[in-house]
Amino acid sequence: MTKYRVNKTKHVDQTKTVSFNFDGKSYHGFDGDTLASALLSNGVHLVGRSFKYHRPRGIMSSGSEEPNAICQINEDTDLTEPNVRATEIELYEGLKSSSQNCWPSVNFDIGGINNFISPFIPAGFYYKTFMWPKSFWKKIYEPLIRWSAGLGKSPTKPDPELYDHKHVHCDVLIIGGGISGIIASKIAAKNNLKTILIEDKNILGGSTIFQKNENYKINDKYSSEWIDEEIAELKKLDNLTIKTRTSLAAYHSYNYLLAKENISDHLPLDKRNGDIRQRLWKIRADKVIVATGAIERPLVFNNNDRPGIMLANSVKKYLDFYGVSCGFNNVIFTNNDSAYETAVSFKEKGISVEIIDIRKKSNSKIVKNAEKLGVKIYWNSTIVNTFGHRKINSIEIMNLSEDGSNVVGDKNRINCDCLAVSGGWTPMVHMHTQSGGKLDFRENDQIFIPTEIDKNHINVGSCNGDFELEEIINNTNKKVKNFLKVSETEFDNTSVLNSKELDKRNIWLLPNYISEGKCKSFIDFQNDSTAKDIKLALREGFKSIEHVKRYTTTGMATDQGKLSNMHALGIIADTAGVKMGTLGITTFRPPFTPLTFGSIVGRSVGKFFDIIRKTSIHEWHIQNNAKFENVGQWKRPWYYPINDESLHDAVQRESKAARDSAGILDASTLGKIDIQGTDASEFLNRVYTNTWSKLGIGKCRYGLMLNEDGMVYDDGVTTRLGENHYLMTTTTGGAANVLSKLEDYLQTEWPELDVYLTSVTDHYSTASICGPNSKKILTKIFPDKDFSDDAFPHMSYQNAKIDKISCRIMRISFTGELSYEINIESKYGKSLWEKCIEVGKEFKITPYGTETMHLLRAEKGFIIVGQDTDGTMTPIDLQMDWIVSKKKYDFIGKRSLYRSDTIRENRKQLVGLLTDDPNEVLEEGAQIVSDMKKKPIEMIGHVTSSYFSPNLNKSIALAVVKNGKKMSGQKLIVPMENKNINVTVSESVFLDKENKRINA
Amino acid sequence: MFLINCPYCGERDQSEFSCGGEAHIVRPKQPTELSDDQWAEYLFMRKNIKGVQFERWNHAHGCRKWFNMVRDTSNDKIHAVYKMGEKPPVE
């Protein structure tokens, strides 16, 4: 046993030694320790350096509010994790941990030099200083800040562990397993309510579990004994699920809550077995009882941040729960009674302790208890300075003036190796405010307490401002009874004995004889902001608490200001001379404690990240060496390289084959919507820009769909299958949105139309065969069919059969070639495709992918919505005036086509671009300029599609250019990083302007 | 994350729904008769108030029906849910 382990407790098993490593050194702790308690048992206080000044910092607390003891664990493994609070991590065999934010070591820290130049690092320093000169930013300031301010290292490899999500519903959810949470759980579960109790620690009981003091008794037992019995009974209840190691992350509206359960983080790495590491619980509760307790406040005085300065109740927890004494020569600095319990605990174990109390006196029972044990108390006193570099070794105290605004008398130096501070308690109202609850300020003890408005949630215990045992038990019982409509409980006649706090005194910023500017009175320990920073911000004109917070970064570290927010508010109120309650409070946002990315994404990683949609022909594509492209959720063949052919070479070959003989494309992914109803024609009239009422049965038509703002939204070919029956195709990526948009109009604007829409995208597979030999191939597949241009003209469709399987043949073309699309029930897609390939062999039928499809259509100047359009292009901009009906009274977007902005002449318009050097292929997205001399150079457009056309043997591009319509033949420049490319504006149709190939 | 009482399916999680913005903005029957300003008023202007607001919602991952909802945007309390074409509740 190390010399600091002074006490045997049942919570730490001192027969089970656990070895661990911190900053390269080996230590021993015991089963039941946290990393923090184990370090303290070895006398290690110094665990990190502060963020801005790199001041030595020690363990300060024993919970999630810890600002200093932030570690990197298991470095050099895939499981490494930064920003882990040493106070929360349970010790396990082989745990490797290291200080963050210090280099080269925690004991010698180069960044500590910031501490000596700290007069130059006031609030807003980063905003002010690093603004100038601008050229310094990229090369000097940013690397410097990143290097010296890093908060740990992220893992470099994929997370090997599993994470899980679970949805649960319950009647009552209780957050927090302290005394009030235990009472509430028992009442709920015993009244036949399905109850869940979550607690972030590994055991229940809160701080009551180590409260063994004559002055605090329940039913004549020590409160710690009473709570042990309650916990034992609780575990027997059928309706209750107890989840320990589970912390609430977020409390959303309608009682929807997220909680993170740690399943294996407390196990040695070799015992984790690849099981689930953390589970995110998604809880929908009928009623929520918040019992999150309170956290102790520090006090704000000069040099209040040295290692060895800790929160008083945490010091008590280390002593009574973990059996570790944080010092042998302790001083307690307090403004309230609760710290006296720490003093009594020390004294009872024969450990030296003295108290400095800013109050003038107190005669409460617990104070008397301490006095009787011989604890020396300095009343009406404050600490004006502390000493000791790596750990505190002494303090200087002075008396307070009558009103507490100043110090008087002589300085008195006291030696100590641990300073336990208590500035009172702050209710943890985070959950209440996250749920939308409001707060009230309670003057007498300067706290914000919840005001209940939501009838489905209440706050009980010290998070509700009930701090004394008697009020905790009685008020919790009363409130829960009322909330759950229970008439009587076993807690109705509980007899409680507790010391009552009689005197209060609060001073947010303790006075000093040293001038304010020279004091280092820390408020936010993690972000290193001081009282001086807050005052400076106020002097510089910041008024809103939200602004002061951002300017000084107070409360913006990973602890979200759990220890600092109240002091910041208090100092602002004091300085500005306003009442604290009037300032409001900064917003607490989820998560309450940081969540791992793993727990957020759960199982949605790797192939489960998103749905992958494959066509029924997918296997064939794989067998034939297709490279795939993601289009929305679809995997589409991109190109089919032969041997180690490059993308470019494959596309050149595929494109040539499609125009010279025959190509085949898997077009199954195009969106397909089946439209039926007596008003189907009228419906299409309203949603497309062109006219549909006169389309004959068996005919196909290309349509352009606009948004109500006149901008092109989608396009595709629609076929009239019958009098009241159409099949619409959409772009692959736009299918779902188009269906939603059409449904929206049908349901909300035109409910009188008799039209029914059904998505049939997945119902059919489509093989699209194009090229001069396509007709011959089709004739071979369908020998009974007449494919003459008269019997089966372009833009028409016919039913057909392969063996006994029905299919639809559409003679439509996206390449400008003679082209047929065969649609067949999906399950026959692969057979159909294989048949086409087999029959097409003698014509060297060539499968081609999306890249070739894009090239072929670009040769014909056909647009791709989403590539050549970007939501700011009207059909007129695209030079597609021909498709906009002049006769139709209305269609979606029509009115917007003659708004003042859409009829503007100098809009960007779609044109063709030809490079002066026919071998030069432009980059898609490249900017276009006309005048390089006039500065600043005006960008008049950009390239939207660009390819080398093997059929034309030159480079072609589509572009949108301001006033492009009138620029035909004009020379423009595409400036690139190392050259300027000369181009000429051309028509957007490059090949077969007469459309002869369609009937070739 | 609220619970929404779909008028066709009953109470479901918010994640099944999508919001379609302000309700009761009727597409003009004769858009061509409108001035640019009048058309812009229909096309672009939405209130998005803090407080009780009438909204369109779609049970996108459910019955796919559109309906209207009265929601207080300041606290997400849903005061009423009603079908398309029905009159908004008077409060």
Ligand SMILES: [Zn+2]
């Ligand atoms: Zn529904």
